Amino acid sequence: xxxxxxxxxxxxxxxxxxxxxxxxxxxxxxxxxxxxxxxxxxxxxxxxxxxxxxxxxxxxxxxxxxxxxxxxxxxxxxxxxxxxxxxxxxxxxxxxxxxxxxxxxxxxxxxxxxxxxxxxxxxxxxxxxxxxxxxxxxxxxxxxxxxxxxxxxxxxxxxxxxxxxxxxxxxxxxxxxxxxxxxxxxxxxxxxxxxxxxxxxxxxxxxxxxxxxxxxxxxxxxxxxxxxxxxxxxxxxxxxxxxxxxxxxxxxxxxxxxxxxxxxxxxxxxxxxxxxxxxxxxxxxxxxxxxxxxxxxxxxxxxxxxxxxxxxxxxxxxxxxxxxxxxxxxxxxxxxxxxxxxxxxxxxxxxxxxxxxxxxxxxxxxxxxxxxxxxxxxxxxxxxxxxxxxxxxxxxxxxxxxxxxxxxxxxxxxxxxxx
Amino acid sequence: xxxxxxxxxxxxxxxxxxxxxxxxxxxxxxxxxxxxxxxxxxxxxxxxxxxxxxxxxxxxxxxxxxxxxxxxxxxxxxxxxxxxxxxxxxxxxxxxxxxxxxxxxxxxxxxxxxxxxxxxxxxxxxxxxxxxxxxxxxxxxxxxxxxxxxxxxxxxxxxxxxxxxxxxxxxxxxxxxxxxxxxxxxxxxxxxxxxxxxxxxxxxxxxxxxxxxxxxxxxxxxxxxxxxxxxxxxxxxxxx
Numbered sequence: 001x002x003x004x005x006x007x008x009x010x011x012x013x014x015x016x017x018x019x020x021x022x023x024x025x026x027x028x029x030x031x032x033x034x035x036x037x038x039x040x041x042x043x044x045x046x047x048x049x050x051x052x053x054x055x056x057x058x059x060x061x062x063x064x065x066x067x068x069x070x071x072x073x074x075x076x077x078x079x080x081x082x083x084x085x086x087x088x089x090x091x092x093x094x095x096x097x098x099x100x101x102x103x104x105x106x107x108x109x110x111x112x113x114x115x116x117x118x119x120x121x122x123x124x125x126x127x128x129x130x131x132x133x134x135x136x137x138x139x140x141x142x143x144x145x146x147x148x149x150x151x152x153x154x155x156x157x158x159x160x161x162x163x164x165x166x167x168x169x170x171x172x173x174x175x176x177x178x179x180x181x182x183x184x185x186x187x188x189x190x191x192x193x194x195x196x197x198x199x200x201x202x203x204x205x206x207x208x209x210x211x212x213x214x215x216x217x218x219x220x221x222x223x224x225x226x227x228x229x230x231x232x233x234x235x236x237x238x239x240x241x242x243x244x245x246x247x248x249x250x251x252x253x254x255x256x257x258x259x260x261x262x263x264x265x266x267x268x269x270x271x272x273x274x275x276x277x278x279x280x281x282x283x284x285x286x287x288x289x290x291x292x293x294x295x296x297x298x299x300x301x302x303x304x305x306x307x308x309x310x311x312x313x314x315x316x317x318x319x320x321x322x323x324x325x326x327x328x329x330x331x332x333x334x335x336x337x338x339x340x341x342x343x344x345x346x347x348x349x350x351x352x353x354x355x356x357x358x359x360x361x362x363x364x365x366x367x368x369x370x371x372x373x374x375x376x377x378x379x380x381x382x383x384x385x386x387x388x389x390x391x392x393x394x395x396x397x398x399x400x401x402x403x404x405x406x407x408x409x410x411x412x413x414x415x416x417x418x419x
Numbered sequence: 420x421x422x423x424x425x426x427x428x429x430x431x432x433x434x435x436x437x438x439x440x441x442x443x444x445x446x447x448x449x450x451x452x453x454x455x456x457x458x459x460x461x462x463x464x465x466x467x468x469x470x471x472x473x474x475x476x477x478x479x480x481x482x483x484x485x486x487x488x489x490x491x492x493x494x495x496x497x498x499x500x501x502x503x504x505x506x507x508x509x510x511x512x513x514x515x516x517x518x519x520x521x522x523x524x525x526x527x528x529x530x531x532x533x534x535x536x537x538x539x540x541x542x543x544x545x546x547x548x549x550x551x552x553x554x555x556x557x558x559x560x561x562x563x564x565x566x567x568x569x570x571x572x573x574x575x576x577x578x579x580x581x582x583x584x585x586x587x588x589x590x591x592x593x594x595x596x597x598x599x600x601x602x603x604x605x606x607x608x609x610x611x612x613x614x615x616x617x618x619x620x621x622x623x624x625x626x627x628x629x630x631x632x633x634x635x636x637x638x639x640x641x642x643x644x645x646x647x648x649x650x651x652x653x654x655x656x657x658x659x
Contacts (some may be wrong), residue, residue, distance in 0.1 A: 204589050319500065319573065320498065320529040411473075
């Protein structure tokens with residue numbers, strides 16, 4: 001084996017350009033594949049992390065405007081959700097709906113503590129808002145069932161708001177009373193600000209809000225979690241049943257799609273996943289074609305190599321080289337070159353991905369109001385890298401095998417005539 | 420009997436069939452120094468290729484040192500070439516990217532001789548041919564005569580039964596040609612090596628002990644030639 005390697009070393013040393021070109025084709029193929037997949041993963045991961053902010057199997061329902069005349073009423077009527085809708089949601093869809101919550105908003109509320117203040121919109125919520133919006137409570141707790149029952153004047157504020165009200169240690173805010181408009185509210189919790197969203201609301205119990213701000217039986221949004229809807233078709237069917245039921249409560253046509261605004265996070269993530277799947281597939285196809293061009297490069301150069309060295313093989317045969325030893329010489333050379341440069345390309349590709357990760361890997365677009373992740377963890381698993389490199393090595397070997405077999409079979413007398 | 424050829428026929432079938440060898444009968448004894456003379460197209464190179472197991476023949480019988488050489492697989496043929504035959508070519512046929520000593524080592528590499536041993540042997544043979552100082556040089560750094568001597572060392576290293584030389588002086592000037600022929604003659608005389616030289620130069624064949632004339636694929640007369648000074652081409656060693 002050491003002899004073969006020595007043989008190959010001397011060939012390679014005397015054919016630097018040819019070796020460099022082969023190596024470049026191989027390294028480039030692997031590099032591009034890994035780089036491309038890494039960049040693609042960056043985009044996909046970022047999108048996934050943006051969309052994963054809400055509980056997947058939850059739905060948000062808001063009010064809209066009717067688009068159809070129905071029951072003697074004209075189109076263009078505003079529909080607003082009310083307590084009856086919440087009850088309907090709770091009682092009529094037990095099969096699928098688990099927890100129901102609702103929100104009611106009051107914007108332009110000033111929260112103050114001593115001479116510090118912050119302005120915010122205040123949202124009345126159910127305790128399950130925490131779960132559905134995947135909020136992180138940093139200190140204290142979220143609104144709970146007792147708060148809701150007893151219409152307690154408690155408030156959960158964001159980390160950013162807390163910093164406005166307490167300059168030193170925001171933890172001390174928990175348990176303190178703050179002024180919200182003309183009322184005193186007790187701060188029970190502080191949640192982590194999520195800068196990827198515009199609203200930076202303060203939260204109070206739904207029941208408290210309705211009483212204080214005279215919301216009557218109105219609700220701005222109804223939110224609920226659901227189960228048992230796995231396909232897009234099932235979701236659509238459920239949505240239209242739900243829509244028909246709620247619409248009937250507002251004298252809107254059962255099939256009027258604009259009377260209610262519905263945001264099904266499950267179908268959204270389904271679609272997102274389909275989209276990501278397409279992108280992923282496209283990346284793989286492009287990558288594999290890049291790899292293919294590397295393989296074609298290798299086989300091309302192997303073909304030329306064998307042709308160029310025909311006379312040399314003739315000499316070797318004349319002095320006693322068996323066809324199998326010629327075959328082995330070419331194939332081992334092909335393997336060594338593709339392995340070496342494939343590995344090089346792989347390492348460079350991984351390095352490029354790491355560099356990308358370090359520089360723009362956590363890049364966020366800051367619009368002032370919110371931040372969105374554009375690129376996240378743009379890397380490829382080591383297993384994929386190794387698999388791709390192995391594929392190329394195997395393909396390179398096969399590419400070398402065909403001309404090698406030809407060279408091994410050529411009669412020495414013909415090989416010696418070759419120039 | 421080193422070489423025994425009996426009614427060897429060879430036809431090339433590229434386009435129109437070409438009957439190159441038309442029943443060759445030839446016996447060469449151990450230790451002979453023979454030249455095969457003929458003009459181009461006479462079939463002398465084909466004959467040499469068959470002797471060297473580089474090419475097949477169609478009908479007849481060829482035994483080399485008691486071994487029948489017929490329809491061998493490429494692998495068997497390679498083994499026989501490696502152990503029984505030493506080649507010397509007109510164009511040297513050294514491998515350009517190998518040094519002189521590496522070129523000489525190559526036949527031993529194909530015998531599976533280990534690195535150290537074959538290097539020592541190759542150096543021995545280079546020394547014999549006065550090329551010790553050139554061992555580390557590449558063929559393109561050497562003169563024609565030096566290259567041919569490296570090729571001779573390569574041919575000798577496996578201790579073959581016969582040396583086949585195809586126009587060994589064809590690419591050399593007259594002075595070097597004389598040196599190379601002297602070398603072959605010495606090998607024959609001192610070590611009893613069987614040597615067959617193919618040439619179209621009468622000056623070269625004049626150096627050998629037996630001249631086989633071949634014409635149109637048939638062996639003409641075979642002359643014994645012991646008086647190397649008799650031929651006018653041999654005078655003062657001028658062969659061309």
